[in-house]
Amino acid sequence: MSIAPTGSVEDSYRIREDGGIVRIEILTPRLPEELGxxxxxxxxxxxxxxxxxxxxRVEFLSSLGLGALIRLDRQLRPxxxxxxxxxxxxxxREFFSITRLDRVLLISDDEADSSGRPRSARDG
Known part of the structure:
Protein backbone atom coordinates (compact mmCIF):
# COMPACT_ATOMS: atom_id res chain seq x y z
CA MET A 1 0.00 0.00 0.00
CA SER A 2 1.49 3.37 -0.98
CA ILE A 3 0.85 6.53 0.93
CA ALA A 4 1.15 9.93 -0.70
CA PRO A 5 3.83 12.04 0.95
CA THR A 6 2.85 15.20 2.80
CA GLY A 7 4.65 18.32 3.96
CA SER A 8 7.32 20.54 2.44
CA VAL A 9 9.44 17.58 1.36
CA GLU A 10 6.67 15.88 -0.60
CA ASP A 11 8.67 15.18 -3.74
CA SER A 12 11.67 13.76 -1.93
CA TYR A 13 10.31 10.48 -0.57
CA ARG A 14 7.73 7.73 -1.02
CA ILE A 15 6.14 5.63 1.74
CA ARG A 16 5.00 2.00 1.38
CA GLU A 17 3.44 -0.25 3.94
CA ASP A 18 4.27 -3.83 3.07
CA GLY A 19 3.36 -6.70 5.36
CA GLY A 20 3.45 -4.55 8.48
CA ILE A 21 6.78 -2.97 7.56
CA VAL A 22 6.83 0.75 6.78
CA ARG A 23 9.36 1.50 4.05
CA ILE A 24 10.41 5.01 3.12
CA GLU A 25 12.27 5.44 -0.15
CA ILE A 26 14.33 8.62 -0.43
CA LEU A 27 14.06 9.93 -4.00
CA THR A 28 16.74 12.64 -3.88
CA PRO A 29 20.54 12.66 -3.45
CA ARG A 30 20.25 14.77 -0.29
CA LEU A 31 18.30 13.47 2.69
CA PRO A 32 15.76 16.21 3.48
CA GLU A 33 16.45 17.79 6.87
CA GLU A 34 12.71 18.03 7.60
CA LEU A 35 12.12 14.35 6.91
CA GLY A 36 12.56 13.18 10.50
CA ARG A 57 19.93 7.36 -3.72
CA VAL A 58 21.29 9.50 -0.89
CA GLU A 59 24.73 11.00 -1.50
CA PHE A 60 24.74 13.64 1.24
CA LEU A 61 23.46 13.71 4.80
CA SER A 62 23.69 17.00 6.69
CA SER A 63 24.15 17.20 10.45
CA LEU A 64 20.55 18.43 10.73
CA GLY A 65 19.30 15.46 8.73
CA LEU A 66 21.37 13.08 10.84
CA GLY A 67 20.03 14.64 14.03
CA ALA A 68 16.48 14.20 12.75
CA LEU A 69 17.10 10.48 12.12
CA ILE A 70 18.50 9.99 15.61
CA ARG A 71 15.53 11.83 17.16
CA LEU A 72 13.14 9.73 15.10
CA ASP A 73 14.78 6.50 16.29
CA ARG A 74 14.64 7.69 19.91
CA GLN A 75 10.95 8.49 19.55
CA LEU A 76 10.19 5.03 18.14
CA ARG A 77 12.08 3.07 20.82
CA PRO A 78 9.68 3.51 23.79
CA ARG A 93 28.70 3.74 5.60
CA GLU A 94 32.25 4.81 6.42
CA PHE A 95 30.92 7.98 8.08
CA PHE A 96 28.53 5.95 10.27
CA SER A 97 31.35 3.56 11.16
CA ILE A 98 33.94 6.25 12.00
CA THR A 99 31.46 8.18 14.15
CA ARG A 100 30.19 4.91 15.67
CA LEU A 101 26.65 5.90 14.76
CA ASP A 102 26.30 2.43 13.28
CA ARG A 103 26.01 1.40 16.94
CA VAL A 104 23.15 3.84 17.50
CA LEU A 105 21.08 3.28 14.34
CA LEU A 106 20.33 -0.04 12.71
CA ILE A 107 21.91 -0.32 9.25
CA SER A 108 21.18 -2.93 6.58
CA ASP A 109 23.09 -3.57 3.38
CA ASP A 110 19.94 -3.30 1.30
CA GLU A 111 16.17 -3.42 1.56
CA ALA A 112 16.14 -7.23 1.39
CA ASP A 113 18.21 -7.38 4.60
CA SER A 114 15.64 -5.27 6.39
CA SER A 115 12.73 -7.68 6.13
CA GLY A 116 13.89 -10.43 8.44
CA ARG A 117 16.07 -10.70 11.49
CA PRO A 118 17.44 -7.37 12.71
CA ARG A 119 20.91 -6.98 11.23
CA SER A 120 23.26 -4.08 11.70
CA ALA A 121 26.61 -3.21 10.17
CA ARG A 122 28.26 -4.84 13.19
CA ASP A 123 26.85 -8.23 12.15
CA GLY A 124 29.27 -8.23 9.24
Whole structure:
Protein backbone atom coordinates (compact mmCIF):
# COMPACT_ATOMS: atom_id res chain seq x y z
CA MET A 1 0.00 0.00 0.00
CA SER A 2 1.49 3.37 -0.98
CA ILE A 3 0.85 6.53 0.93
CA ALA A 4 1.15 9.93 -0.70
CA PRO A 5 3.83 12.04 0.95
CA THR A 6 2.85 15.20 2.80
CA GLY A 7 4.65 18.32 3.96
CA SER A 8 7.32 20.54 2.44
CA VAL A 9 9.44 17.58 1.36
CA GLU A 10 6.67 15.88 -0.60
CA ASP A 11 8.67 15.18 -3.74
CA SER A 12 11.67 13.76 -1.93
CA TYR A 13 10.31 10.48 -0.57
CA ARG A 14 7.73 7.73 -1.02
CA ILE A 15 6.14 5.63 1.74
CA ARG A 16 5.00 2.00 1.38
CA GLU A 17 3.44 -0.25 3.94
CA ASP A 18 4.27 -3.83 3.07
CA GLY A 19 3.36 -6.70 5.36
CA GLY A 20 3.45 -4.55 8.48
CA ILE A 21 6.78 -2.97 7.56
CA VAL A 22 6.83 0.75 6.78
CA ARG A 23 9.36 1.50 4.05
CA ILE A 24 10.41 5.01 3.12
CA GLU A 25 12.27 5.44 -0.15
CA ILE A 26 14.33 8.62 -0.43
CA LEU A 27 14.06 9.93 -4.00
CA THR A 28 16.74 12.64 -3.88
CA PRO A 29 20.54 12.66 -3.45
CA ARG A 30 20.25 14.77 -0.29
CA LEU A 31 18.30 13.47 2.69
CA PRO A 32 15.76 16.21 3.48
CA GLU A 33 16.45 17.79 6.87
CA GLU A 34 12.71 18.03 7.60
CA LEU A 35 12.12 14.35 6.91
CA GLY A 36 12.56 13.18 10.50
CA UNK A 37 9.88 15.53 11.79
CA UNK A 38 7.50 14.66 8.93
CA UNK A 39 7.95 10.92 9.52
CA UNK A 40 7.58 11.30 13.27
CA UNK A 41 4.22 12.99 12.70
CA UNK A 42 3.19 10.20 10.32
CA UNK A 43 4.34 7.54 12.80
CA UNK A 44 2.23 9.02 15.59
CA UNK A 45 -0.79 9.52 13.34
CA UNK A 46 -0.64 6.05 11.77
CA UNK A 47 0.69 4.17 14.83
CA UNK A 48 3.87 3.03 13.10
CA UNK A 49 6.42 1.38 15.36
CA UNK A 50 9.32 0.56 13.04
CA UNK A 51 10.52 2.09 9.78
CA UNK A 52 13.07 1.25 7.11
CA UNK A 53 14.50 4.18 5.18
CA UNK A 54 15.98 3.25 1.79
CA UNK A 55 18.96 5.58 1.35
CA UNK A 56 20.29 4.02 -1.86
CA ARG A 57 19.93 7.36 -3.72
CA VAL A 58 21.29 9.50 -0.89
CA GLU A 59 24.73 11.00 -1.50
CA PHE A 60 24.74 13.64 1.24
CA LEU A 61 23.46 13.71 4.80
CA SER A 62 23.69 17.00 6.69
CA SER A 63 24.15 17.20 10.45
CA LEU A 64 20.55 18.43 10.73
CA GLY A 65 19.30 15.46 8.73
CA LEU A 66 21.37 13.08 10.84
CA GLY A 67 20.03 14.64 14.03
CA ALA A 68 16.48 14.20 12.75
CA LEU A 69 17.10 10.48 12.12
CA ILE A 70 18.50 9.99 15.61
CA ARG A 71 15.53 11.83 17.16
CA LEU A 72 13.14 9.73 15.10
CA ASP A 73 14.78 6.50 16.29
CA ARG A 74 14.64 7.69 19.91
CA GLN A 75 10.95 8.49 19.55
CA LEU A 76 10.19 5.03 18.14
CA ARG A 77 12.08 3.07 20.82
CA PRO A 78 9.68 3.51 23.79
CA UNK A 79 6.99 1.65 21.83
CA UNK A 80 9.42 -1.14 20.92
CA UNK A 81 10.03 0.26 17.44
CA UNK A 82 13.25 1.09 15.63
CA UNK A 83 14.48 3.02 12.65
CA UNK A 84 16.61 1.13 10.14
CA UNK A 85 18.63 2.64 7.30
CA UNK A 86 19.29 0.56 4.20
CA UNK A 87 21.27 1.00 1.00
CA UNK A 88 23.88 3.45 2.32
CA UNK A 89 26.70 4.12 -0.14
CA UNK A 90 30.32 3.39 0.86
CA UNK A 91 31.02 6.99 1.87
CA UNK A 92 28.01 7.21 4.20
CA ARG A 93 28.70 3.74 5.60
CA GLU A 94 32.25 4.81 6.42
CA PHE A 95 30.92 7.98 8.08
CA PHE A 96 28.53 5.95 10.27
CA SER A 97 31.35 3.56 11.16
CA ILE A 98 33.94 6.25 12.00
CA THR A 99 31.46 8.18 14.15
CA ARG A 100 30.19 4.91 15.67
CA LEU A 101 26.65 5.90 14.76
CA ASP A 102 26.30 2.43 13.28
CA ARG A 103 26.01 1.40 16.94
CA VAL A 104 23.15 3.84 17.50
CA LEU A 105 21.08 3.28 14.34
CA LEU A 106 20.33 -0.04 12.71
CA ILE A 107 21.91 -0.32 9.25
CA SER A 108 21.18 -2.93 6.58
CA ASP A 109 23.09 -3.57 3.38
CA ASP A 110 19.94 -3.30 1.30
CA GLU A 111 16.17 -3.42 1.56
CA ALA A 112 16.14 -7.23 1.39
CA ASP A 113 18.21 -7.38 4.60
CA SER A 114 15.64 -5.27 6.39
CA SER A 115 12.73 -7.68 6.13
CA GLY A 116 13.89 -10.43 8.44
CA ARG A 117 16.07 -10.70 11.49
CA PRO A 118 17.44 -7.37 12.71
CA ARG A 119 20.91 -6.98 11.23
CA SER A 120 23.26 -4.08 11.70
CA ALA A 121 26.61 -3.21 10.17
CA ARG A 122 28.26 -4.84 13.19
CA ASP A 123 26.85 -8.23 12.15
CA GLY A 124 29.27 -8.23 9.24
Missing amino acids: EVLLGEAVLRHWASMVIDCS TGGRLRLSGLNAHL
